[in-house]
Amino acid sequence: MGEELISIYEILLARYGDLHWWPAKTPYEVIVGAVLTQNTAWSNVEKAIANFGEKLSPDTVENADLAELTEIIRPAGFFNQKAGYLKAVTAWYVNYDYDALTVQRESLTKLRSELLSTKGIGQETADSILLYAFSFPTFVVDAYTVRLCNRYPINAGKGYAEIKAYFEGNLPRSADVYNSFHALIVINAKEHCRKKPSCKGCPLDKTCGRCGL
Numbered sequence: 001m002g003e004e005l006i007s008i009y010e011i012l013l014a015r016y017g018d019l020h021w022w023p024a025k026t027p028y029e030v031i032v033g034a035v036l037t038q039n040t041a042w043s044n045v046e047k048a049i050a051n052f053g054e055k056l057s058p059d060t061v062e063n064a065d066l067a068e069l070t071e072i073i074r075p076a077g078f079f080n081q082k083a084g085y086l087k088a089v090t091a092w093y094v095n096y097d098y099d100a101l102t103v104q105r106e107s108l109t110k111l112r113s114e115l116l117s118t119k120g121i122g123q124e125t126a127d128s129i130l131l132y133a134f135s136f137p138t139f140v141v142d143a144y145t146v147r148l149c150n151r152y153p154i155n156a157g158k159g160y161a162e163i164k165a166y167f168e169g170n171l172p173r174s175a176d177v178y179n180s181f182h183a184l185i186v187i188n189a190k191e192h193c194r195k196k197p198s199c200k201g202c203p204l205d206k207t208c209g210r211c212g213l
């Protein structure tokens with residue numbers, strides 16, 4: 001196993017603890033959040049999800065007309081596109097009777113392939129859904145992960161598939177570890193490793209090659 005990655009994980013874990021992501025009440029809420037968070041801040045996603053009130057469910061999205069759905073999710077931006085994406089991913093989920101346990105009985109490879117064939121679902125969204133809604137061991141690579149790799153540096157390669165394979169190949173194959181590590185990378189990026197890094201107090205300051213530069 002990659003000692004460097006594990007060391008980074010342990011340092012971040014010691015600082016922030018296990019964050020128990022994703023902030024959602026149901027697997028379907030994770031799916032909706034994973035779609036809505038594309039190209040927008042999480043605070044906008046929260047507003048859009050709040051607009052559903054108690055009615056956030058696959059049935060609501062399936063039965064809503066596009067104009068109605070667009071209005072509900074407007075705070076998340078790109079609302080016309082995202083309304084179509086939500087309809088599409090909900091149509092995928094109905095194949096499993098909107099039931100998380102039924103999804104979990106299928107193979108990760110099959111599900112990932114189905115999601116990647118679904119309108120509006122790219123690799124990051126597919127992996128976020130599979131990891132955070134259904135607890136499959138699939139690592140999520142996002143812009144924060146790439147930033148950390150570039151700065152630290154972690155020689156994880158280039159492009160989504162290569163970086164994902166590097167993390168998965170150098171960590172225990174565990175949904176809990178992938179879940180926690182990705183959440184830790186995100187929080188550290190928000191607290192310290194921002195676009196303009198704020199290295200003072202960063203838990204990685206002793207080992208990161210970019211510290212203070």
Ligand code: SF4
Nearest residue numbers: 192193199202208211
């Ligand atoms: S030390 Fe600075 S550059 Fe390195 S991870 Fe922390 S904030 Fe980012």
